[in-house]
Amino acid sequence: MPQFDRHVHRARTHLQALSARYTHAWQYCERFRENADWPEWCFLPMPGWAAAQAACVGRHPSRTALDSSAVLDTAKLAALGAWRMTQGIYRFDAGVYSAVAETPMERDIPADVLTRMPEWCIYVETPGHRYRGLDVAGAWVHLDHGTRTGQTKLRLLVDTGPGLEDLIPLGAPLVGTLQRSIDEAVTLSALQLGHHGQAMPDIRREGAEIVSTLGPIVSLVLYVCSAGAEITQRGKPLRPGNPEPQRTRRHGTKLFPAAGPREWDVGVRMGAALRAAYAAESGEGREHQGPRGHIRRAHWHGFRTGALKREDGSAIAAADRPLEVRWMPPIPVNLPDVDSLPATVRPVK
Numbered sequence: 001m002p003q004f005d006r007h008v009h010r011a012r013t014h015l016q017a018l019s020a021r022y023t024h025a026w027q028y029c030e031r032f033r034e035n036a037d038w039p040e041w042c043f044l045p046m047p048g049w050a051a052a053q054a055a056c057v058g059r060h061p062s063r064t065a066l067d068s069s070a071v072l073d074t075a076k077l078a079a080l081g082a083w084r085m086t087q088g089i090y091r092f093d094a095g096v097y098s099a100v101a102e103t104p105m106e107r108d109i110p111a112d113v114l115t116r117m118p119e120w121c122i123y124v125e126t127p128g129h130r131y132r133g134l135d136v137a138g139a140w141v142h143l144d145h146g147t148r149t150g151q152t153k154l155r156l157l158v159d160t161g162p163g164l165e166d167l168i169p170l171g172a173p174l175v176g177t178l179q180r181s182i183d184e185a186v187t188l189s190a191l192q193l194g195h196h197g198q199a200m201p202d203i204r205r206e207g208a209e210i211v212s213t214l215g216p217i218v219s220l221v222l223y224v225c226s227a228g229a230e231i232t233q234r235g236k237p238l239r240p241g242n243p244e245p246q247r248t249r250r251h252g253t254k255l256f257p258a259a260g261p262r263e264w265d266v267g268v269r270m271g272a273a274l275r276a277a278y279a280a281e282s283g284e285g286r287e288h289q290g291p292r293g294h295i296r297r298a299h300w301h302g303f304r305t306g307a308l309k310r311e312d313g314s315a316i317a318a319a320d321r322p323l324e325v326r327w328m329p330p331i332p333v334n335l336p337d338v339d340s341l342p343a344t345v346r347p348v349k
Contacts, residue, residue: 002229010137010162012121012261015080017164026257028052029081033255039152042145043082043120050074051078052081061121069253075169079140079157082121087258088240089138089316090124090224090231093271095278100223100267100327101129101216109222111181112323114143114154116225123159124220131168131213134160141221144171154181156217172214178222182214224266227303227324232265240264301328 019026032048044197052058053074063070092100121142129136139158151173158168172185222230231240240262304321 009089009261010159011083011086011140012157013162014164014167015084015087018076018080020055021164022073024327025052025056025077025081026084030255038145038147041115041117041120041143043085044078045143045145045147046074046078047147049078049081053077056106075155076157076164076167076282078144079121079142079155079167079169082142083119083123083140084257085243085255086119086121086240087261088119088122089261089263090122090220090266091263092125093265095271096223096267097127097220099274099298100219101126103219103300103327105179105182105219106300109300109302109325110323111154111176111178112152112216113178113225114174114221115152115325117141117143117221118224118231119242122221122224122240123219124224126217126220129213129216130210131158131160134166136160136213139217141217143174154218155215158213170210170214178218182211182218185214186210198212200306214234214332222300223327224323225325226300227326229327230267230270232268233263234265259285260302261321269345299328301326 029048031046033044035345036044037046046130053070054063057070096198120132121140123138123140125138126136137158137159144153144155144157145151154172154174159171160168161167170185172181173188174181175184224231232238243255243258245255248254303324303326305324306321307316308321309315
């Protein structure tokens with residue numbers, strides 16, 4: 001498996017390369033955001049990025065849809081442009097990374113949980129992950145808002161190499177539950193392939209590729225969005241977030257992009273607890289006889305929160321109360337106190 005590079009991060013290199021290709025794109029996106037009337041979790045809807053891309057090359061936005069390379073670059077601008085504002089890089093502890101990525105997706109997890117992403121776009125490192133036979137270093141993940149349809153769409157930009165041409169966009173409309181959304185992405189891909197005359201084995205292979213790529217990455221992002229997610233920075237329990245507008249003398253309030261990448265460590269103490277639990281299960285370090293620890297499969301669990309009754313005393317139905325999703329780790333017994341464990345970062349190798 002590839003090792004994380006902590007010195008020169010490729011995500012930043014991609015941002016610099018795209019900024020050089022479209023030198024005025026960020027100024028255009030600022031202009032298009034002035035009268036934002038879409039949800040806060042979306043930095044700029046895709047039509048805005050298509051207009052920015054078209055303006056940079058001096059042509060009408062309607063021509064973008066007819067140019068496949070322009071469509072791809074619009075997807076790259078959307079992901080990297082939103083990520084530019086925070087430049088958050090999420091690096092999972094090795095044990096937590098594997099456990100979360102391999103946790104089966106429950107069919108009843110609502111897709112709108114992903115609207116709780118801490119930043120407009122996040123970059124999740126995915127060492128060992130592959131797509132179409134290519135190593136995937138990570139993926140930018142953000143949400144898009146349909147300005148005409150109102151539909152929310154999950155968008156990924158998969159990082160498979162050092163060049164801009166190595167960035168592969170994927171997407172899934174968020175429909176009902178996360179599992180249904182992934183199924184919908186496979187269906188749409190099959191329809192597109194069928195429209196282009198692809199044979200059935202190719203369609204099935206593409207569907208399997210999408211599931212194997214989207215599933216684990218969505219699970220990692222779901223953990224970041226879940227209640228109780230352990231996210232720290234250099235051992236401190238800081239919380240990522242979008243920038244606040246700053247007052248300027250000439251331009252009023254203005255959003256400023258991050259000066260550089262911010263690395264977030266995910267599940268550090270939980271990883272230590274997992275390793276301790278696995279050691280207990282194998283009997284390592286046991287000094288006396290006692291109940292042997294064992295490992296339960298990790299799973300996602302939803303909790304209804306909020307008040308049980310209204311002010312008039314009437315009961316609030318469970319379906320009307322907010323749902324929080326938590327990742328339940330695979331450690332039912334002999335789990336050390338997570339808060340007492342050292343915040344030692346173990347990079348995935």
